[in-house]
Amino acid sequence: MKAIDIKGLTKTYGQRTVVNQLNLTIEEGEFFALLGSNGAGKTTTIKMLSCLLAPSSGQATILGYDLGQAEEKIKSQINLSPQETAVAPKLSVKENLLLIARLYGYSKKEAEEKAAEMMTTFDLTERQNDRAKALSGGIQRKLSIAMALISQPKILFLDEPTLGLDVRARHELWKTIEALKGKTTLILTTHYLEEAEALADRICIMNKGKIQILGSAQEIIKASGQKNFEEAFLAYTEEGELA
Template identity: 45%
Template sequence: MPTSSRADGPQPPAAISTAGLRKSYGDKTVLDGIDLHIPAGSVFALLGPNGAGKTTIVKILSTLISADGGQAQVAGHGLATDPQAVRAAIGVTGQFSAVDGLITGEENMLLMADLHHLPKREGRRVAAELLERFDLTEAAKKPASTYSGGMKRRLDIAMTLVGNPRIIFLDEPTTGLDPRSRHNMWQIIRELVTGGVTVFLTTQYLEEADELADRIAVLNHGKIAAEGTAEELKRLIPGGHIRLRFTDPVAYQTAATTLGEATRDDDALTLQIPSDGSQRELRSILDWLDTAGIEADELTVHTPDLDDVFFALTSTDTTHTNQRKETVR
């Protein structure tokens, strides 16, 4: 399936860029030529099934492991030529919390301040500000082992921010969180980006990518299967349609006769018209109904969602039936 093309013209400065990034373990190719351009101050979401290579990309870009080939720059620094400068510019929150449960939240923060070589007074100030920002002040003196999952995740990100990174890698940051904690985390991510931080997000929650990301890439079998905005990716998948439902058999027959391209369901008195779901096409259908003096009892618009995109780009099961999302107008 073709990937979504980027707009013509000069691209904004990249916080992260890669060209031909490759990584193998033995005879297993994990990354097979990854090209990325992630503008500063944006959220980039990387989707993919388990084992697709998402965490491997994060580990390479955060200098935890080396690539076998290709080039990459993070915050303007080459991974191979200046890894220390890359480390100074980034923060990483992995799938598994780095919080030490045996010490308090405040002590976790102060430990990070020490690791960043902040003076004692500065470290205490930064720790206090971040604990307040993430609504952890009341729990600061309690052992982190007593924190809920959402609190531990907030503390984890607060610890990541001690060094004031301009680029943050969040590797499946909301895995295991309840819906309320997930939404709180989304708000934190939005606030980070508003402050100019670039966020590289890996997730298996398609709703999360749809909510947060400026651009999304789908990784499958070590390659980028598609990349673009959420709306661009949704347009890659066929199957959008407008459904008209009637209760009057005469109106139904008149509409069915006139709309030759519509798929009929004579039992349900419904017509399904291929459509990309655009406002222009919807207006055209409504204008036609008004002109013809035909009144449909229900008009439903279906457009493919990220579930459809994900399954179409990554599923090897040709018998898989995509779930469809319909919006009643």
């Protein structure tokens, strides 16, 4: 089944079109990356697909449900790990996970089990009693992703999950994200080109609200005629060039 099917998705603010006639299909289980310069429309796209922002026009189905008509159904099957880490700073690692599990309607016992499972998967058990604010940025991000996965979403949107992390923490988080590959449909936005290149099955480069190219990193390099992915990205996001 298609995880996401978008036809002509558009968002305008006044006279400005920030997402312009997007057509895109993402298969279930795919790891998909959205790349683009600042203001390209990545976050706006993700917000529309996760029911946080109403499109101005166009259509999309998420797991077969129409966006704008089956919001509750869609929301129950997706989750978003936002740009800003969404942990409660004064709560411990375990308390953060329990809180989300209870919000999703798990019983006390189930919530305990879920939290324990997540802490094992994300290697957080040793830190379970530490307050979130005492964790490094990388571990906070890990916790944030673990929290987003508690509801077992079929689609997880990761909006710049490694923003501001140092190289080591970023690589650590990549391993965590990579382990999710195939189990959950993953839609990632990032400014780190090597992140998309290393993790994603397919990459979409956006510029000024439009898709410039879509394919695997190798396909994009080949189509651009450039030497490597960074140069291909620059070519596709440069005005008047390949774009």
